Amino acid sequence: MTNKLKIINDPVHGFIKIPSEIIYDVIEHPYFQRLRRISQTGLLNLIFPGATHTRFHHALGAMHLMFTALETLKLKGIEISKEEEKSALLAILLHDIGHGPFSHALENMLMDDWHHEKLSLLLMDKMNLEFKGELSMAIEMFQGKYRRKFFNQLISSQLDVDRLDYLKRDSFYTGVSEGNVNTQRIISMMNVSADELVVDAKGIYSIENFLTARMFMYWQVYYHKTSALAEHLLVKILDRAKILTSEGKELPASENLKYFLHKNQFDCATEEDIQRFTELDDNDLIQAMKFWTKNEDFLLSYLCKCVIRREFPKTIISSKPFDPEFIKEKVEKVNLKFNITNGDELVEEISRSLLPYNRDTQPIYLLLKNGARITLEKSENQILSSFISQQNTKFILSFPREI
Template sequence: MIKSKKLEIFNDPIYGFINIPNSLIFKLIAEPSFQRLRRISQMGLSYLVYPGAHHTRFHHAIGCMHLMQHAVQVLRLKDVTITKEEEEGLYCAILLHDIGHGPFSHAMEHAIVEGVSHEHISLLYMEKLNKEFNGSLTTAIKIFKGEHPKKFLNQLVSSQLDIDRLDYLKRDSFYTGVAEGNINSERLLTMFNVVDNKLVIEKKGIYSVEKFLMARRFMYWQVYLHKTGIVAEQLLISVLKRAKELLSNGEDLNCSASLKFFMQNKLDENTFTSEHLDRFAQLDDVDILSAIKEWQYTDDFVLSRLCSMIINRKLLHIKIKNNPIDPKKVQKQKLFLKKKYDLSESEIEYFVFEGVIENQAYNQHNQNINILRDNGKIVDAILASDQLNLKTLSKKVTKYYICYPKLSV
């Protein structure tokens, strides 16, 4: 009897067939903590705006691993030394870079475990897996933490033009249908090079860099900072906040044991240890959606209405302005709500609130995108470009919003 071979390729809608490079990567993908990423949405509640945006962190991680294979191949062809150990470290680091994301990704990053970033949790996962795999992830951890002597290895994983961004911009553009965000990831990768241990882009790739930065700006305004998406995410955060408040007051709420644990225990980076990883690994989008469906029938007016708003997509109204919101307008909306419902000041703030959004496509002062000129000189992408509006992209744009109920909550 012929035994079937283990899965060695993925069929990806973006890149086609993706090969798994070695047995270690195969085993990491098979880990339950990694398989959990199949149940973590890449773009939170953006599917309420773009119905096709149902792709997951699993899709993204596999795509990143594929692009990293391409990057290693390109750099080696240009006589950049990358050892087998470093190559495997790159694959592991990029594959696991988002393993610490909680339900709905960035939308709830600080709502379930306050003050703990997904990067910190990813590192804890990697350290735990490193023990289980007898130190096989040691190089990957050094690269992930930026402690490897070859700085360009870390830049491939985390910088302003890294493998992570090359995949998520192209992938999010594909699944949302927002063509302005589509970038030529493969073209950019072929322009990669290394000078003085740092990642650079060859001069002929400047136009691809310009398109990359413009696409990033468009995607933030049209997708990541879409006004409906902002409202939905804020409501999601408010649901967890209200649930925590009710639990702290002794009320009981039906939800998964893991979700209830994190709502009843306040943890930060100092108290969140590897011991909590097993509980965290049980959390995914299913826990949150199941809880929201259940909580919309609670007796608490605030929690019930917040949940039904998300489930039925009857969200708050939002206005975005270039200047700070007039406090009088905020107060007017609060008074209107107070007259209609018998709510306390703190309860009203769940339905009437303001906030700030920022968009900066490129930061000249942090991990610059460097262009390698024909004469060997390295310059910042802004200086190398003849696009005047590219300088504008380095300026932070700040906008202000107010959310409040429509005619009825």
Template sequence: MKRPPKLKLFNDPIYGFIRIPNNLIFDLIAHPYFQRLRRISQMGLSYLVYPGAHHTRFHHALGAMHLMQQAIWMLRQKDVEIDPQDAEGLLCAILLHDIGHGPFSHALENELFRGMDHEVLSLRFMEELNTVFDGRLQTGIDIFQKTHPKPFLNQLVSGQIDMDRMDYLKRDSFYTGVAEGNINSERLIAMLSVSEGNLVVDAKGIYSVEKFLMARRFMYWQVYLHKTSLAAEQLLIRIIRRARLLYQTGGLQCPSPSLSYFLNLPEAQADISGAEMKTFALLDDVDILAALKSWQQDSEPVLALLCEMILDRKLPSIKIKDTPVAPERVEKKKRQFMKATGFDAEEASHFVFSGEISNQTYSPHTQILILEKNGEVSDVARHSRHLNLESLSETQTRYYICYPKKGI
């Protein structure tokens, strides 16, 4: 007897009601691997700058799936063939595309499972789930890996204008209150079409594309790479590195068994076992916050102070400039901090440091294709009069120095 569909609605503050289309999607959402995303912050430590930014990867995954349902419907209205298997694959791929994120998302990328970014881990989670669901995720895995023979399916999940980017820009703009990052996702989806197998945008949607690119550029430099968020995330990275050193030498207790496991891992992982996947699936923001609260009381002064700085938001000063920071300036700030605290040079390096950040708004290697009324297809750069896509295609790099404020 065919199992009746489990019809469920999520009430989302961005889109209203989000519908779960079938039993497979329902069961994927109900799986513990996916439920864990409720405890993974979408924007890392950005809530220290934008108090409303407490939304999670769970929110984002559901929102991206909702947009994918709209895109499938719209393309079918334009006589684009998307069979039920491909449609289900699209929904699985976009729903699970971020399932491999660790605690605080990008803030600790490559710090717990060193040498493995979230996309590699997402694929491993999808492969594990594919076994659980008797191979029904294989089309979604092919799309996620960009190996599906229909390119536009791959591009809907990972491209210049995909459902992932459409949701996180709109959602992050909403929760941070940064209106400049808002985009009209409905208009963009309505302008999508397919030509010669590739995803394209109708020419009359060019202004929506321009708004999308400018919103993305603004959100990266003013929100995702905000200097205060950057300083907080760099402190968190240094906490994990310090904790790992102390834990591996027997000088630290860890309140979380799953976090303890990853603190004890060697320098880099070439692969990940099924048992390690299950351990990683037990790790989320709660483990990190519990550890910070515990280590704040630790007798090791460097780790304790670093934890206190995040928990009490006593964040360091950070200066960002267009040219590299002179080593002499870093050393000067370090000597000042050493004199004020009594820390040695190695200890002071956890508090005074420099680095660089970079971003590319538009990649010419994965173009946004514009479809003219006459059927001609060309890159958006040919059509836009308001964007300097040559500038947007360049990788912009900036440099920073962090050092504690007086009184810390």
């Protein structure tokens, strides 16, 4: 008999326990093992060389933090059954199971209008059949349909264990210390009031630090101008490949990637769609881009060389949209330089927006000593909360370095 109650050594959190056999079986499932080949941060390793961690790492870390959070709540007198605990761990473990190659970069590109959460739910339903209904409560929690709301808030909210893990993990692997939040302190301040997740009032500064750390990580790492450009290039490459395929051009690629390049309608995913998607990972796209650097189509070849050779276009960042005349001038120079007519495909304005804290959508509540609840920004002790509730947008213009 296999001992399924393993301990995993994680560089971020230390030892992670697998507390039940069903969790071990889910981790061993091919759908979950695929996450070893899905990058957590897309092409971020081209900017921060250490950022080579995967969705597999992140899912295990998030599960560990969920376990820690549930233990904390039980110590504070919150009744959580064994079935609820197991289901919450399974829900967070599988929350990213539907991510495709390079994670967010190609969202909706492979299967039109199929967000990773929609695919995650689809795969969880299929796994639930295999495991004879053991994931039913986990799926309810994932969807926010379970009667006790705080379980879903621990999975997906403005203060969830998903965010706590990816901030600390991405900070560790990129070497950007601004994201290194104190997860243990934040979790120790979590509580439940009226079956909703709250934070003990004395933890306000830890929460503000978490929100600002996330803001700095977005602008310094995830929305770094070269990172935003790399993600945009991936989308452009796949979009161009689909256009050429629709025109009858044959592009060398793995069988699974070819399948998605040729198919355009995904109103209802078929068994073959699901099977091929779960066999697709970052390696399929990397292999294809290597082939396509030599393609006769100038645009596809140029874009793939940018990524594979790390010969990125020049970028300029601004807090305001760029002057259309300035962009037009760049396009004309590109057309002249490369003797093409579609230079506007190589000169593009990208925008990135961030709202650090949304007061209206699932606000973070503080639990006062008298049992009352107030929103974070209404606390008389808050320092930053009222200043991080405004959306900020930055604009990035990219164009070939040759001009």
